[in-house]
Amino acid sequence: MVDLKKFSGEHLTIALHRGEIDDPPIRDWAERFYEDTGITIDVIDVKPQEYLCQLMAGGRNRKSPYNLIASAPIWLNQLVVPGYYEDLAYLYANRELTMEETVYGMENDFFKNYMEYAAWYDPESQMPKSGKDSMLMAVPGTHTGCQILICRTDILDQYGFQIPETWEEFNEVVKRISQPKKGFYGTSLCGDRQGALPIIDWYPRLTSQGGRQFRGTVGERNLHSCALSEEGIRAYEWILDILPYTPDDYIHYTLKDGERDMLQGKIGMQINTTAFVFPDVYWDSQRSQVADRIEAVPVPGVGKYRGVAYGGGWAWSIMAAEEKKEAAWLAAQYFSSPEFDQYRCIRYGITPIRRSTIRNDTVRKAQPWVGCLEDIIDRAVEPEYFYLPEIYRIADIINRHLTQGIAAQRPAEKVLAELDQEVNELLRLGGWQL
Structure with missing residues (x-):
């Protein structure tokens, strides 16, 4: 059982890629996140080129510019290949830090295809792919597409x-x-x-x-x-x-x-x-x-x-130089939960990251277009x-x-x-x- 108050009193900065429109629902839930965890957050959407430059500089200088970052595989060679991202596998394996909703997501609820191109990195091909030696470079995430x-x-x-x-x-x-x-x-x-x-x-x-x-x-x-x-x-x-x-x-x-x-x-x-x-x-x-x-x-x-x-999508990554990795991991999971995924889809029309969201009757009533998405996301290609x-x-x-x-x-x-x-x-x- 994860202790949501374990990092009470911490402050996190969450960065997102401007233009993806992922920040409004997180801002909406900032107060709720604080009530549940005791963690305060700043949510920043950064211009694309500025964002990448900041992350690359942070990787080179071993100083993470943000505690939790929205990430996409378009930056593999600049950020993952040099080792600037943390392999999240050890955090996921720690059941004192990993929510049951996250485990359910990784095993059943997150789209496997989405995870193949947004979460896993294969060092041999230097491309997104799950496998024996693959790195968990990110976890779902801010949205699919x-x-x-x-x-x-x-x-x-x-x-x-x-x-x-x-x-x-x-x-x-x-x-x-x-x-x-x-x-x-x-x-x-x-x-x-x-x-x-x-x-x-x-x-x-x-x-x-x-x-x-x-x-x-x-x-x-x-x-x-x-x-x-x-x-x-x-x-x-x-x-x-x-x-x-x-x-x-x-x-x-x-x-x-x-x-x-x-x-x-x-x-x-x-x-x-x-x-x-x-x-x-x-x-x-x-x-x-x-x-x-x-x-x-x-x-x-x-x-x-x-x-x-x-098909595409953005996910949550943590930089290797990040000092608050465990608190950031908690935030990543919170803002990937079934309830949050349903909220942002209903309120903002953001494409879901979970099958359960697409299958939810309330979501389908509010957003009729999601009804056909499950098989489409499962077979999409980048x-x-x-x-x-x-x-x-x-x-x-x-x-x-x-x-x-x-x-x-x-x-x-x-x-x-x-x-x-x-x-x-x-x-x-x-x-x-x-």
């Missing part, structure tokens, strides 16, 4: 369509229901990602065929881009096929534009990345004109790969370049080639070959291809 398809069921019914299960069916529906002259479009495509990682349109069409964007591992230094593939070409061509049935000015169309148009009832079907645009907004009758006419479903795909799309320091340079290359190629309606083979060439050259320069 995945991709779903939001459909206007009233429009599908009007035209006599079922929810599309393949991309061919999807494209057929898009063409049939579009009425551009009346300002209604079968779907939307996001050409201007405004710095967002390139996982929005082409990537889910790739992975839902069983395709991969990269092959190899970081540790073996054989990572290479393989966008030019049968799956990659089909994904690109499916987008070209429906471009005329999407809002104008594709190259400047943003996620916020897509959100606005969906809320105003101008879009028939839309791929939603739950950590980029929180889906709860579409079911909010105060803001959405379609709240009672939509349904969340898996993205289309090929056979067993239907629903396989991007691109392998996420684990390299060059992640944002690679993302810029991918964004540029795809956006400009689609806007100009250039052939898939040429665009993807040029994309591969530029990414692979960067990987060679970085030492990730030997």
Whole structure:
């Protein structure tokens, strides 16, 4: 039995990555956390580059800038490989410090797939993975994320369509229901990602065929881009096929534009990345004109790969230099508990980290879109370049080639070959291809 008051009188600073919107629910529960534990907290959301620089400096100087940190595998090479993170396995093994809810989570309730890319680190591959020699670099966590398809069921019914299960069916529906002259479009495509990682349109069409964007591992230094593939070409061509049935000015169309148009009832079907645009907004009758006419479903795909799309998430880590490791461990567990996970999903529409949250009737009533998530999160995939320091340079290359190629309606083979060439050259320069 964990003594919640063991660290009464301590003060902790909890840091989160600005833009992920994970701080409001923690601030909401700060007083409750103090009443239960006697620990006071400051909650800070830090600008991304500043956050990483602070953590790297803290690792080098053996002085943790924050007691508990929200972390993601995008920083593996900068923070985990050099040994700046604590291996949390020994804390988890100590049952005087580890709550039953945490044990239940690790054994049954946290999504195994989410833990594979957000919690475990394999030193041989230098990539997220559980195994005999893996390190527990983090514990779930602040949120997961995945991709779903939001459909206007009233429009599908009007035209006599079922929810599309393949991309061919999807494209057929898009063409049939579009009425551009009346300002209604079968779907939307996001050409201007405004710095967002390139996982929005082409990537889910790739992975839902069983395709991969990269092959190899970081540790073996054989990572290479393989966008030019049968799956990659089909994904690109499916987008070209429906471009005329999407809002104008594709190259400047943003996620916020897509959100606005969906809320105003101008879009028939839309791929939603739950950590980029929180889906709860579409079911909010105060803001959405379609709240009672939509349904969340898996993205289309090929056979067993239907629903396989991007997945990600942030988790709790503690730096090796941290002096209050045990108190920080208690806080990490508290802000990963079933009750807290349910609260932040209901109140803020944050994608859950626990199966029990998705299965909870109260949560499903408040956030109808979560009902389809369990199998989707279980099979979601992250691109392998996420684990390299060059992640944002690679993302810029991918964004540029795809956006400009689609806007100009250039052939898939040429665009993807040029994309591969530029990414692979960067990987060679970085030492990730030997």
